[in-house]
Amino acid sequence: MSVIGIEKMEFGVEDVAACTRFFKDFGLHACADNPTYFTTLSGAGINVSPLDDNTLPAPFESGSTLRRITWGVENTASLAEIITQIAQCDGFRLTENGAECRDPNGMTVAFCVSQQKPVSLDISPINQWGDIRRIDAPSPVYEKATPINIGHVVFFVDDLPATEAFYCQKLGFQVSDRYIDRAVFLRAQINGCHHNLFLLKLPHRGRGLNHVAFTVRDIHEVIGGGLAMNRHQWSTFIGPGRHPISSAYFWYVNSPTGGAFEYYTNDDYLTEKWQPRELEHSLVSFTEWAVEGGLDYDTRRQVKPNKE
Structure with missing residues (x-):
């Protein structure tokens, strides 16, 4: 499969x-x-x-x-x-x-x-210590995001073992990582991005949609997309930020579809050599850092909460 x-x-x-x-x-x-x-x-x-x-x-x-x-x-x-x-x-x-x-x-x-087509884009390199790839050129600044594809979806589940078994045994999904007795990250192929599906069991939340995530070019497009959504008066759920469990940079925007929409980039690429981790679910394991409420387009600073 x-x-x-x-x-x-x-x-x-x-x-x-x-x-x-x-x-x-x-x-x-x-x-x-x-x-x-x-x-x-x-x-x-x-x-x-x-x-x-x-x-x-x-x-x-x-x-x-x-x-x-x-x-x-x-x-x-x-x-x-x-x-x-x-x-x-x-x-x-x-x-x-x-x-x-x-x-x-x-x-x-x-x-x-699948009828999807390959996408070829110019991606600006990132300069790091001992690894200089961008010379005589600035990093890009994006006025908006243009999602490349739908990277993953996250569901709240009632029966985590049964739902995980369906995707792994029937469809050949692979376990990438796991939150003990709480959630599992699944990728569709053995060699692929960290997860295409995340199943989450919460004690006081029944089944439903959590969010849909869209891949973009780089962290600069994550920021540009989030700022553009703020300009259009769509509120931020959380972001920008970074997930240590997948290495991805993210920005979640509240949507009228019933679940949040996420811009993300830089997620881990795994192969058959990867050994799934068993982790405790916590703020630290899920989010290395994040901005609550997003960034304001006009001030480029954190959105300040409304004061009654």
Whole structure:
């Protein structure tokens, strides 16, 4: 089996207009023939529909949320193998482009042969002690972000062992790291980025969507994207900051889709040589540093909390 990554996400929301405005401001490309469909540079898709759209599967939580996630696979042989693996799963059905079922957490997961295209971009090198790669050129400053692809999704889960087993045993996902009795980071391929899926079990939070993460070029684009969202009056959940567990720099923005949207870059690349770590979940293990509330576009300083 060879799941490549996230191909498409379909949301059912209370305010379609607010979501389409959010997607445009976030830097996603709006399709000319479908005003509710947006793409990354690679072609990964985001679609938004009203809550009561009968073409969407049943939600796994109330209110605005993700209703279906489609994973892209390498080829038709891989798709056939996955169809065999999920044929006995809840909600299984063949679709026009592949098949779908429900995972143990109630999320509808679909599979198709990936149609995403390679993306080639000029990335400005970073100069470090003993490793000088950028000469006679400044680092870039971005006025906004343009997401390259959908890097990962994070779900709150009710049954962590069952949901992890589905993705690892049925779909061939690999464990990258684990928070003991709390969460697991999974990557779709043996050789790949730190995680495409993060499953999180909290004692007082049922199943649902936590956030969707989009890869960008570098830390400068993370900052530029977050500042641009502040300029457009979208609030920051947390960021900028850095995750020590994946090495990624991040900026999370609150969205009207029901989960936060994240810009990130610089996550670890793992191979079959990697040994998953068993860590205690804590602020220190999850966040090396972070700015609460983001940075203000006008002052370029931390957003100050409102005083009543």
